[in-house]
Amino acid sequence: MSLTDWLSTPENWVFLVIALPMLAAAVKLVTTTNVVHAALYLVVTLAASAAVLLLLGAEFVAWTVVLVSIGAVVVLFLFGIMITRAPMGREATLSHPRSVKLAAAAVSFALFALIGGAAVDAFTSQPLTEPADATRTGALGEVLFTRFVIPFEVVSVLLLAALIGGIVLARRDPGETAGGGL
Amino acid sequence: MNFWLELLLKLALILAVMLPGALVVIFGELKISAHMQSRIGPYFAGGRYGWAQPLADGLKFMQKEDLVPAAADSMVFRLAPYIVLMGTLATYVIIPFGPDLVVENLDLGLFYLLAVSSLTTLGVLMAGWSSGNKYSMIGGLRAAAQLIAYELPLVLAAVAVAVQAGTLSLNGIVASQAETVFTIGGFDVALPFVLKGQIIGFLIFVTAGLAELSRIPFDMPIAESELTMGYLTEYSGLRFTMFFLGEYAGMVAMAAIVSTLFLGGYYLPFVDADLLNVVGPLVLVAKVGLMCFLFIWIRWTFPRLREDQLQTLAWRWLIPAALVNIMLTGIAKVVL
Numbered sequence: 001m002s003l004t005d006w007l008s009t010p011e012n013w014v015f016l017v018i019a020l021p022m023l024a025a026a027v028k029l030v031t032t033t034n035v036v037h038a039a040l041y042l043v044v045t046l047a048a049s050a051a052v053l054l055l056l057g058a059e060f061v062a063w064t065v066v067l068v069s070i071g072a073v074v075v076l077f078l079f080g081i082m083i084t085r086a087p088m089g090r091e092a093t094l095s096h097p098r099s100v101k102l103a104a105a106a107v108s109f110a111l112f113a114l115i116g117g118a119a120v121d122a123f124t125s126q127p128l129t130e131p132a133d134a135t136r137t138g139a140l141g142e143v144l145f146t147r148f149v150i151p152f153e154v155v156s157v158l159l160l161a162a163l164i165g166g167i168v169l170a171r172r173d174p175g176e177t178a179g180g181g182l
Numbered sequence: 183m184n185f186w187l188e189l190l191l192k193l194a195l196i197l198a199v200m201l202p203g204a205l206v207v208i209f210g211e212l213k214i215s216a217h218m219q220s221r222i223g224p225y226f227a228g229g230r231y232g233w234a235q236p237l238a239d240g241l242k243f244m245q246k247e248d249l250v251p252a253a254a255d256s257m258v259f260r261l262a263p264y265i266v267l268m269g270t271l272a273t274y275v276i277i278p279f280g281p282d283l284v285v286e287n288l289d290l291g292l293f294y295l296l297a298v299s300s301l302t303t304l305g306v307l308m309a310g311w312s313s314g315n316k317y318s319m320i321g322g323l324r325a326a327a328q329l330i331a332y333e334l335p336l337v338l339a340a341v342a343v344a345v346q347a348g349t350l351s352l353n354g355i356v357a358s359q360a361e362t363v364f365t366i367g368g369f370d371v372a373l374p375f376v377l378k379g380q381i382i383g384f385l386i387f388v389t390a391g392l393a394e395l396s397r398i399p400f401d402m403p404i405a406e407s408e409l410t411m412g413y414l415t416e417y418s419g420l421r422f423t424m425f426f427l428g429e430y431a432g433m434v435a436m437a438a439i440v441s442t443l444f445l446g447g448y449y450l451p452f453v454d455a456d457l458l459n460v461v462g463p464l465v466l467v468a469k470v471g472l473m474c475f476l477f478i479w480i481r482w483t484f485p486r487l488r489e490d491q492l493q494t495l496a497w498r499w500l501i502p503a504a505l506v507n508i509m510l511t512g513i514a515k516v517v518l
Contacts, residue, residue, distance in 0.1 A: 034255075036255075036258070036311055037258075040258065040308070043304065059288075059289070059290060060290055060293070063290065063293055063294055063297040064297075066297040066298070066300070066301075067293070067296055067297035067300055070300065070301070070304065071296075071297060071300025071301065071303065071304075071333075072300070072330075074304070075300070075303050075304055075307065075326060075330065076330070078304075078307045078311070078326070079307065079323070079326045079327070079330070082307070082310075082311055082319065082322070082323055082326075083323060136289060137289050137290045137293070137350060138289075
């Protein structure tokens with residue numbers, strides 16, 4: 001498919017409008033020196049990825065990204081940053097030594113090649129030709145609770161274990177002295 | 183109809199519902215609080231009852247200077263009110279005013295609702311951090327801790343409704359409240375979910391909703407007497423107005439969601455389905471007015487909770503109660 005063909009489809013324009021800011025935000029996310037700004041660029045990146053998922057008709061996954069990744073994970077990041085050593089205002093706090101930058105770049109490209117390669121290899125024979133219809137949430141729930149019920153339960157138990165672990169780490173028993181922590 | 187034209191019209195419609203709704207509730211709060219606490223409410227603006235007071239307030243805010251403190255992170259500071267208002271406005275998309283009077287009847291409406299309303303937390307944290315002020319910072323942190331804690335009972339109470347209705351679509355939830363439960367002398371009686379076993383869910387949802395709106399008795403984040411105005415301290419002019427409008431628009435949205443999930447939404451018994459498109463909005467507005475009055479009544483009656491009481495209420499009482507409620511609903515759904 002030539003570039004002009006590709007550009008003649010309206011969906012591709014929408015994709016560009018979403019993907020270019022997403023790329024820019026992703027680059028800013030790792031280059032900014034302010035840790036709170038980095039978290040906010042992560043929000044933009046995640047929101048754009050949710051928009052791409054919407055474009056592909058994966059409505060449920062898209063809103064899950066918004067609810068879990070933006071609404072819970074990033075909010076907890078921000079909360080954690082602010083409650084510990086919040087640099088208020090414009091103070092620059094992150095430094096990027098050259099060796100760290102190079103190592104990070106190498107790891108990112110390796111990961112990109114791995115995931116991208118795997119995705120292209122797996123799905124290249126079955127492209128989405130039509131503008132995809134939205135997946136019905138009911139159908140998704142049925143698959144989740146029949147065919148994938150064991151992985152689902154395994155993940156639930158894993159999360160429960162993490163939850164209990166978190167409480168054990170954070171909790172102070174009555175006998176302990178109130179030193180060390182907060 | 184042209185897709186873009188339709189989209190523009192729908193967006194304009196959301197604004198046309200949200201702005202007057204917020205203004206009416208602001209006016210209602212001014213007058214009702216005046217009557218409840220024997221203080222003098224608005225008398226003069228616009229003549230009778232001082233009805234133009236909210237408009238006058240709006241104009242006053244608009245012509246004030248839009249200050250950005252020197253210590254503030256100006257970009258984040260400027261963006262925060264938009265994020266808060268966006269999270270609130272987005273909830274209006276799926277509120278059904280009649281069988282066909284809904285901006286977009288999403289298949290996973292309830293899930294969408296919870297996803298977009300979590301954006302508000304982000305905006306509040308941004309406002310608190312970027313102001314470069316200790317009061318704002320503490321207010322932002324309190325707000326985030328509170329919104330995280332009360333999002334859970336809110337979601338869990340809504341889950342029980344979704345289980346009972348068998349759908350996540352808000353139109354579907356209203357439709358399942360319009361089904362006949364029993365018949366008395368030829369009249370088909372339909373019951374809203376609050377009377378069909380979701381009374382605990384309703385109480386949890388309203389309590390958590392009040393906390394999500396940061397209204398008294400859950401107004402720790404802005405507590406004037408200890409934090410000046412919390413994360414709002416440094417805001418002025420139009421940006422403060424956006425937070426202010428967002429707060430009251432959020433109250434209207436929350437009232438509409440409570441009405442839709444638990445009180446039958448736009449449905450009125452003995453009214454034809456075609457006629458519901460005309461009567462429905464009025465029915466919903468009446469229910470929203472009732473819920474807003476309840477919110478205002480609570481605000482001017484109860485004292486503010488302490489931070490630890492607030493967290494205890496959410497984690498020790500509301501969340502376990504909501505989990506038990508889901509379990510009972512699930513059992514009832516399978517057995518009945």
